[in-house]
Amino acid sequence: MASGAVNAADLTAPVPVVLCGKTLEVGEKVTxxxxxxxxxxxxxxxxxxxxxxxxxxxxxxxxxxxxxxxxGSHDYSKPPRAVIFGRAFAPEDVKELNRLFRGSGTPVAWIAGDPSVIPPENPGPGYAEKAADNVKRALNRWKDAGANSEDIVYY
Structure with a gap:
């Protein structure tokens, strides 16, 4: 397979990802x-x-x-197909990491919270579940679009 070509088997569930969030508690809850x-x-x-x-x-x-x-599983036998950022990651940091690491091989989805949407200061019940669903939908949009773009997909 040519470098950068998408292997459909790499996108079957579960899709391996790197999750980026500011607090361990959020990572433990979202995973x-x-x-x-x-x-x-x-x-x-x-x-x-x-x-x-x-x-x-x-x-x-x-x-x-x-x-x-x-x-996380810490199983590095399959490279991640996505890097997912929680809303606490600054949009400029997400853009800089995307700039630095995109194009490194097989396309990777870069998924981040829409910077135009301000999350609630004190998220209530169901907020994390809604965010998890939004992340899944963003990953599916990337896959449905051909899984080749390394532009940031916002949720």
């Missing part, structure tokens, strides 16, 4: 909510860690430095 369609293989909770390790994670090598958390 089971996006199953079974999505398998979090690694959780990143800082821009600095992402900048240092995303290249290796996308290449399927695992991180240079351990994450220090147990969120």
């Amino acid at each position: 089971p909510m996006i199953k079974p369609e999505i398998e979090v293989i690694h959780f990143v909770n800082s821009y600095e860690y992402a900048k240092e390790n995303l290249g290796d994670l996308i290449a399927g090598r695992g991180p240079k430095a351990p994450s220090g958390n147990v969120v």
Whole structure:
């Protein structure tokens, strides 16, 4: 298969992803909510860690430095097909990471919260579940569009 070509088998459930969020508690809560369609293989909770390790994670090598958390399977046998950002990640950081790491091989979906939508300061019941559903829909839109774009898909 040519470099960058999409292998449909790579997009069957569960799709391996890197989940990026600012707090471990959110990562622990969201990870089971996006199953079974999505398998979090690694959780990143800082821009600095992402900048240092995303290249290796996308290449399927695992991180240079351990994450220090147990969120995700830590199974790096299949490279991630998506990098998913929670709303706490600054939009400019998401854009910069996309710029740095897009085009590294097989196309990866870059999924992030729409910066024009301000999340509630104190999210109520059902907020995390709704966010998980929105992430799944964004990944499906990317897949339905051919799974080749590395532009940021907003939820």
